[in-house]
Amino acid sequence: MTEELKPFAADTRTVDPTTYDCILLAGFGGPEGQDDVIPYLRNVTRGRGVPDERLEEVAHHYRHFGGISPINEQNRELKVALEGEIAKRGLALPVYWGNRFWAPYFADALKELHADGHRxxxxxxxxxxxxxxxxxxxxxxxxxxLEETGLTDELQLDKIRQYFDHPGFVKPNIDAVLSGLHELKAANRADDAHVMFATHSIPSAAADVSGPRETRPDGTPVATGGGEEWFAGGGWYVEQQRAVAALVMDAVAQEFPDTPWSLVFQSRSGDPSTPWLEPDINDAINALDDSVSGLVVSPIGFVSDHMEVAWDLDNEAQETCEERDLAMVRVPTVGVDPQFVSGLIDLVEERHVGSDGGAAREREALTALGPWQDVCPTDCCLGRGAKPTIASA
Structure with a gap:
């Protein structure tokens, strides 16, 4: 990316800071026992007509780990870490936690925080x-x-911006990749090492409409009318990840110059005939030149070491590397790294001003793409039909 390539209006879709009552940590959710696995997968695939026999094909990933996804415990740890950082800064903001697909559900969290007097x-x-x-x-x-709980007129929910290029997310990923390369160096495998940044594959059609739609990711204006595709090539989802990976490798180059890297995808699912983002990480590993001595895998697209990291990278990608006799180091996600936790509360302080009326924190971004928008256009990241959302303009 060059400095002039900036999504039109994304950095102007900001809202004035105000005083909030609490924070809602919004997670994905995951099963916490063998009996939870199929009901959880039914929740994730609801409305798509996926039979239980197909769900059982995915369930074995969870059953391998006793039916327990690590994601809920990781969010409990993140909640505690956020509460500690909030207390350190003297912010009067309790943290609640809710999930999309497993307990505690969003509706439960909203009813709880409403009952506690927060609006x-x-x-x-x-x-x-x-x-x-x-x-x-x-x-x-x-x-x-909000609609299910009857709290639409009672609660104001505002979402913190996407934080892909905030220092609190980028810097722990730099540290992780450096650590992985040092591990390969200690094993004499760093001279011809490769770095792969792994992120979740999504359908190509969904990628192409990700993010605001006034410009293409290459910065050129979008022609309107005629029913044309507004752009192709992965949309802002891919562009954001490429930009962050490039930031990481620029920093890494101070110690490990000229290390090649690539953005790869994992965890695709659904109809095999539907195009998804590629290359798959296992295909990318097999395509590496025989001269590559070691591989660092960075799960850049994730914030915690949940099931898809533990299974797709620590099992499947590791096995692919072993078949090639290739040394692989899978570095951690940001998790509860103090820099990440501190950065999340920096993002809170961009939007929240305390009762003392002090100034909000300056908005930080390390790429030319950000800071990202606080509110989204109604056609931003469209899925299966437009539905009501929070934080939309």
Whole structure:
């Protein structure tokens, strides 16, 4: 990316800081026992007509780990870490936690915080990048939860912006990749190492409509009318991830110059005939030149080491590397890294001003793409038809 390539209006879709009552940590959710696995997968695939026999094909990933997804415990740890950082800064903001697909559900969290007397809620979503599944689906499900609970007129839910290029997300990923390369160096495998940044594959059609639609990711204006595709090539979802990966590798180059890297995809599902983002990480590993001595895999698209990281990378990608006798180091996600936790509360302080009326924190971004928007256009990251959302303009 060059400095002039900036999504039109994304940095102007901001809202004035105000005083909030609490924070809602919005997660995906996951099963916490063998009996939960199929009901959880039914929740995730609701409305798509997926039979239980197909769900059982995916369930074995969870059953391998006792039916327990790590994601809920990781969000409990993140909630505690956020509460600690909030207390350190003297902010009077309790943290609630709700999920899209498993307990505690969004509706439960909204009823709880409403009963506690809160009315203005700042929502912190556990995804960093722009896509239907990573942003809009959360905003839709929160709007649905408001309607289901009868709290639409009682609660104001405002979402914190996507934070893919905030220093709190980028810097722990730089540290992680550096650590992985040092591990390969200690094993004499760093001279011809490769870095793969892994993110969740999504349908190509969904990627192409991710993010605001006034410009293409290459910065050129979008022609209107004629029914044309507004752009192709992965949309802002892919562009954001490429931009962050490039930032990481620019920093890494100070110690490991000229290390090649690539953006790869994982965890695709659904109809095999539907185009999804490629290359799959296992195909990309097999396509590496025989001269590659070691591989660092960075799960850049995720904020915690949940099931898809644990299974698709630590099992499947690791096995692919072993078949090639290729040393692989899978580095951690940002998790509860103090820099990440601190950065999330920096994002809170961009939007929240305390009762003392002090100034809001300056908005930070490390790429030319940001800071990203606080509110989204109604056609941003469209999924299966437009539905009501929170944080839309």
């Amino acid at each position: 203005k809620v700042l929502v912190l979503v556990t995804t960093a990048f722009s896509s239907y599944s990573g942003c809009r689906a959360y905003r839709e499900d929160l709007a649905t939860a």
